[in-house]
Amino acid sequence: MYMTLHSNNGSLTASEMTQLSPAALGLIAEFFKVLSEVSRLQIVCSLKSGAKNVSEIIEATELGQANVSKHLRILTQAGIVSREQRGVCVYYEIANPILFELCEMVCDSLSIQITQQSEQLEQLGKLRRA
């Protein structure tokens, strides 16, 4: 029996994850894919300080207009940002703060890796010099 994403009232423990169905893995993969583009991470980061309209996002990220528009559509569909029209302008806002936790965890993890690698390189250097 596979585990679906909304079994158990929407909460999955790590041990249950082993049995995630291909469909659930597909949703997870899709979510990660949305976060796997530098441009989209830039946009999200630019919204960290609060809601911005498209023009403001373009200015903050220095990306092209059409490009930003497309990325915002992807982020909205993924439920990561929310969209609100105010007159001519459309304001976007972080809708899913989980994202920053995720990034933080990845940052920490990568930092540790980088630190370990540089330590290993240093050890290697010492061995060479010896």
Add this chain to the structure above:
Amino acid sequence: MYMTLHSNNGSLTASEMTQLSPAALGLIAEFFKVLSEVSRLQIVCSLKSGAKNVSEIIEATELGQANVSKHLRILTQAGIVSREQRGVCVYYEIANPILFELCEMVCDSLSIQITQQSEQLEQLGKLRRA
């Protein structure tokens, strides 16, 4: 001034993330990209119960041999799994357990979204029937 990944002894707070450099965002994006493929998530899940050699992974995931080999290379380079040769066989193992936390968080998040969406759809149904 941009924040690099290994500033502050490898620990970044959420508030600092706003100022991540494009280079740091690139590393984060790359990490997420590795996790954005169903096949790789399948492989990782198959390793949840412990180390497996390539043949065992192929059996567990039902993916092609060359394909698995390539994915394992990508996962290894990303520091997500580790590689150990024992005779003819090569055993892979989860090296970065952060991954399961990440998946769990995404699962929870997605579950909540799906629940909310289905509730909204239900509300919509009630309105239509009324």
Add this chain to the structure above:
DNA sequence: TTATTATATAGCTATTTAGTCATAAATTTC
């Protein structure tokens, strides 16, 4: 209405990459 501004979208190109097949490389067994 017309003009202007803000955002979205269609069409296109170039790049990336997952998957497959064939083959190479490495290890063990006979």
Add this chain to the structure above:
DNA sequence: GAAATTTATGACTAAATAGCTATATAATAA
């Protein structure tokens, strides 16, 4: 050494997509 087994790699194809330009749509102002 030869054969068999396990894993890795190179070549190729098909599909996905980021970014661009041009254009469409929507809202406001004149």
